[in-house]
Amino acid sequence: MPIQVAIVDDKASNRLIIKDKLLHHPQIRVTLTAENGKDFLEQMKNLSPDKTPEVVLMDLEMPEMDGIDAVAAGSYLYPTVKYVMLTIFDDEERIFKAIKAGAFGYLLKDESAENIAEVITQMYETGVGPISPGIAYKMLQLVQNNSVELSQKKSEEKEKTPFNLTDREQEILKLLVKGMLYKEIGNELQISPNTAKKHVLNIYAKLHVNSKAQALALAYEKGLI
Amino acid sequence: MPIQVAIVDDKASNRLIIKDKLLHHPQIRVTLTAENGKDFLEQMKNLSPDKTPEVVLMDLEMPEMDGIDAVAAGSYLYPTVKYVMLTIFDDEERIFKAIKAGAFGYLLKDESAENIAEVITQMYETGVGPISPGIAYKMLQLVQNNSVELSQKKSEEKEKTPFNLTDREQEILKLLVKGMLYKEIGNELQISPNTAKKHVLNIYAKLHVNSKAQALALAYEKGLI
DNA sequence: TTACCTATAATCCATTTGGATTAGATAGAA
DNA sequence: TTCTATCTAATCCAAATGGATTATAGGTAA
Structure with missing residues (x-):
């Protein structure tokens, strides 16, 4: 081809x-x-x-x-x-x-x-x-x-998950910051969009925010991603 | 030799x-x-x-x-x-x-x-x-x-606004990436939330995205903010 | 075993957002 | 002047989101 x-x-x-x-x-x-x-x-x-x-x-x-x-x-x-x-x-x-x-x-x-x-x-x-x-x-x-640094950190044992996000939540946060809809996240992870939404709302609770935009802002500024 | x-x-x-x-x-x-x-x-x-x-x-x-x-x-x-x-x-x-x-x-x-x-x-x-x-x-x-920059800014050369965003739009993008609602943006800039929304939608059109989350992702990743 | 956490999923409802469209005011360029 | 761009604002409608709540299943720790 x-x-x-x-x-x-x-x-x-x-x-x-x-x-x-x-x-x-x-x-x-x-x-x-x-x-x-x-x-x-x-x-x-x-x-x-x-x-x-x-x-x-x-x-x-x-x-x-x-x-x-x-x-x-x-x-x-x-x-x-x-x-x-x-x-x-x-x-x-x-x-x-x-x-x-x-x-x-x-x-x-x-x-x-x-x-x-x-x-x-x-x-x-x-x-x-x-x-x-x-x-x-x-x-x-x-x-x-310039002081450019590689995104290393491989040395640190287990990186403590920020805000006590679970692995799944972190996984979902990654998709969230790409701008994906619940529907798309669910599709990507092979779960119901309802479940995706539930996870996202749980993330909001842990980050103490209440919208996607706020979550993204926090995630980007604090380098959660 | x-x-x-x-x-x-x-x-x-x-x-x-x-x-x-x-x-x-x-x-x-x-x-x-x-x-x-x-x-x-x-x-x-x-x-x-x-x-x-x-x-x-x-x-x-x-x-x-x-x-x-x-x-x-x-x-x-x-x-x-x-x-x-x-x-x-x-x-x-x-x-x-x-x-x-x-x-x-x-x-x-x-x-x-x-x-x-x-x-x-x-x-x-x-x-x-x-x-x-x-x-x-x-x-x-x-x-x-890494957000590295070339050594200097080459004399003057007015910095072109990315994506041809107007000043107002850039101003609104800044508030957008903070996670603000239309209502809040309108309040902040002393304009109607409807107007704020209109601006935001105009920004979407210029960036070729169609949601806040996507706009934020693009803005952050490409350093528009 | 019980208690707890996590991941899964659904429902109801109000709010917010996105899309399309119309429109007035103003300022600058052709 | 006329045309165009920008900022302003509103309306209608559909879709997405946020909040609250309930429920099941699996794993873990007390």
């Missing part, structure tokens, strides 16, 4: 050029094109799940909604999709922002057909595309200078 | 394997091998300057002195040398420490000869190596999950 690819670019000519370049690669099929971030998100919403692209080539600069915002929303709404930023020149600053927003690679638009195809394939298989020296250098500097 | 490379690994077999892999690449010459960090530093001290390696492939775990300490000292004593960490498995924590200590690249030991050679070459030419997909993935996750 070919890798399903979406192209998001405001210039029709650019979409065509890239599409053409990929035409001779049978393992890749362009199944969706959009002319800006908003258009992309709207089309995604009305798409049957089996048509969901695996890799999205996303222009950085576009009217209505640019590529960074589109990736930010897209990587939240469709976390399995891999986003590759398209740039004309090496716009490191914005590429970096895009990575932070959830992009996993980038491509220069005038890349050869073979390179584009290879990046898409690699992206699909390994989860990341090649990182240019410039971006890698930036990331390294960042890590060397 | 070939790139001069050092290999530091406590297992003789590992040193041999890597050396062999590089044997067929005439542009690379292994000029120094050491079996631990201490050994490496001592050999470096007694080396004529023209024999100084340009790139050092450094194992992480070694007796006497491990790779992290060796890089820390080495990058101070010989700042022009590029240090590439060798890992068998994905040891995030220590790779990370090595970066902070001054390493500029990472390689999985079972990487192909071609990939190792390419990393060394790029390391020599550009200062950083194309990071292997596994490590790149980790770096990306790191950058994505």
Whole structure:
């Protein structure tokens, strides 16, 4: 089955050029094109799940909604999709922002057909595309200078569950903070939505809050998740 | 002139394997091998300057002195040398420490000869190596999950409001993420709760979400707040 | 065994939210 | 001026949520 690819670019000519370049690669099929971030998100919403692209080539600069915002929303709404930023020149600053927003690679638009195809394939298989020296250098500097920490803590014995949440409750809290409905949580955990709700209300009681939004705010601020 | 490379690994077999892999690449010459960090530093001290390696492939775990300490000292004593960490498995924590200590690249030991050679070459030419997909993935996750910022804000350049939220909408998003009800938001801003709701729904439309919880999740994860 | 906790599930009811739509006021751009 | 964007506000309706309560089953501790 070919890798399903979406192209998001405001210039029709650019979409065509890239599409053409990929035409001779049978393992890749362009199944969706959009002319800006908003258009992309709207089309995604009305798409049957089996048509969901695996890799999205996303222009950085576009009217209505640019590529960074589109990736930010897209990587939240469709976390399995891999986003590759398209740039004309090496716009490191914005590429970096895009990575932070959830992009996993980038491509220069005038890349050869073979390179584009290879990046898409690699992206699909390994989860990341090649990182240019410039971006890698930036990331390294960042890590060397900024006090970024790995989310370790593996050393601590059993992490005491905050607020005495049970394992199940913690599990449900994780889904809760993703913005899921009772229905969806129940579905995810193979339990009745009523039960999911009961758990959520129990969590509220333990956290001393009384709404999803409050629970999320607390969970995020106190790092419960 | 070939790139001069050092290999530091406590297992003789590992040193041999890597050396062999590089044997067929005439542009690379292994000029120094050491079996631990201490050994490496001592050999470096007694080396004529023209024999100084340009790139050092450094194992992480070694007796006497491990790779992290060796890089820390080495990058101070010989700042022009590029240090590439060798890992068998994905040891995030220590790779990370090595970066902070001054390493500029990472390689999985079972990487192909071609990939190792390419990393060394790029390391020599550009200062950083194309990071292997596994490590790149980790770096990306790191950058994505930690709210790190690029060094400065590049002069002025008015910061673009994310998702084209208006000032009012941004103001309301701030209250939203505190877990407030429409009623409370309206009260806070001295407007009708209906108006507050309208704003909130407008925000949803711009973020392409359709619930408070989703908006909060997106806002928190993408650092809109 | 009894008592307790947890996970499961359901029901009733009031409140809140989300979606769609309409509309007035104002300010700025074309 | 006309067009457009923004902020304001309201209404109707359906869906989701929050609160309270009841109930069953399994496991654990006293």
